[in-house]
Amino acid sequence: MWIALLSTCSDDRIQLAPFVPGGDYHKPALSLGTAELNVNAKVDCGRGVSQSQKTRLWNGATMADDSGNNASREREAEALSLLDRLFDRYESEDAAAQDTALTAAQSLCHAVWGGYTAGFEALAHKIETDSPGTVESALRSLRLREEATDPGCLIRAARHRREKLEKREADRAAVIARYGDEATARTATSSEARLIAAGRSLADPGDEDDPQAPLSGWNLPWHEPPESLRTLVATALPPPSNIVAARDECLQWEQRKRDLDLIGTGPGPAGLPTACAARHWLVERMWRCDLSATGPADLIARLEYWVERGGDDGSGYRTLLDDLTSLAGAMLRSSEGGSHARILRLKAENPDWSLARIGQELGISRQAVHKHLKRG
Known part of the structure; x- marks a missing residue:
């Protein structure tokens, strides 16, 4: 296709050049009828070229331009339609189909618009123009421009989502296998059943049989439960x-909670029953600060909490200092009896404890505990 340019100079230049999207129109000569006209060829109205000849040249060039523009627009529309269909295949579950679509889109964009970014920008502009103001067009054009700036990013995102879904399905199958079947996995455990039954007294009228219903107005785990529910x-x-x-x-x-989330069928996390969520809040607080350390094992557990979950407000240091002070005092008070007496006392108070557990409490080896118990 060719484009005709008429300058605004006083000597009225006629310029003919091939139309190239994004081109600069400095191309070889075009044969128009019997006249050979070069780009920037000067046609002097006053020397051998009549006004009627000039008009015929201009009209012919303009008609060629109009016809060529229509054909160009049609070809670009076809290219945009093809690019749109290729873009849809970026969401395919077949990785080979995704790769093929990306390669084809890159080739198409370079052939028609001179680059991948320009092609996707053109498609985004077309969608915005065809459906201005709609949410769908806004979202699609946004995704197109995201792809334009980072080629292949939407394919990578689609694959990442697919991998996450596959992992979730595998984890779900493992949870069900651990419980034996899905029905058993969904059934409340004995501890859950006791808490749910106890919580009915705090439910609103009509909600007594809903384990997820608020209790004493509480059902948000990140808020502190009311005193009645904590008790x-x-x-x-x-x-x-x-x-x-x-x-x-x-x-x-x-x-x-993770198990229930995996086997749940709703759009969001399943969550623990309300009474169970309150119990979880309570024991986490005990782990964090409410209970005092009674031995090295407790101190290690407390340290685990503050290392893995503690905030940066400094409250953990206060808690740990209290633990160390309390533990040091207890060790001093029991020092008169020595390790032997403490081992015998712990074994008597906790007959189901293993030798390793007693040793962990006292900071000594399992073999040392065994020797003390053997002495009697």
């Missing part, structure tokens, strides 16, 4: 006797 969940199950037990129960509730 209820503290007495419905035996409270943890030490920091280690509080940590273990807290981690069990968090694992249960």
Whole structure:
């Protein structure tokens, strides 16, 4: 296709050049009828070229321009339609189809618009022009421009989503296998059942059978439960006797929540039943600060909390200082009896404890505990 340019100079130059999208129109000569006209060829109205000849030349060039412009617009529209279809294939679940679509889109954009970015910008502009102001066109043009600035990013994002979904399905299957079947996985455990039953007394009328309903107006785990709910969940199950037990129960509730989230079918996380969420809040607080350390194992558990979950407000240092002070005092008070007496006392108070557990409490080896117990 060719374009005709008429300058505004006083000597009225006629310029003919091939139309190239993004081109500069400095191209070889064009044969128009019997006249050979070069780019920037000067046609002097006063020397051998009549006004009628000049008019015929201009009209012919303009008609060629109009016809060529129409053809160019049609070809670009076809190219945009093809690019739009290729872009849809970026979401394909077939990686080979995605790669093929990306390669084809790159070739098309370079052939028609001179580059990948320019092609996607043109498609984004067309979508905005065809459907101005709609949410769908705004979102699609935004994604097109994102792809224009980072070629292949939407394919990478689609693959990442697919990998996450596949991993979630594998994790879900593992959870169901651990419980035996899906029905068992969904069924409340004995601890959950006791808490849910106890929580009915704090539910609003009509919500007693909904385990997710608010209790005493509370159902947001990041807020502190009211006193009535804290008391209820503290007495419905035996409270943890030490920091280690509080940590273990807290981690069990968090694992249960992950399991329920995986086997849930709703659009968002399933979450623990309200009474169970309140119990989780309570034992996490015990792990964090409410219980005092009674031995090295408790101190280590407390340190684990503040290393992995603690904030930066300095409150953890205060808690740990209190633990160390309390623990040091207890060790001084029991020093008169020595390690032997403490080992015998711990074994008597906790007959189900292993030798390793007693040694962990006292900071000595399992073999040393065994020797003391053997002495009697």
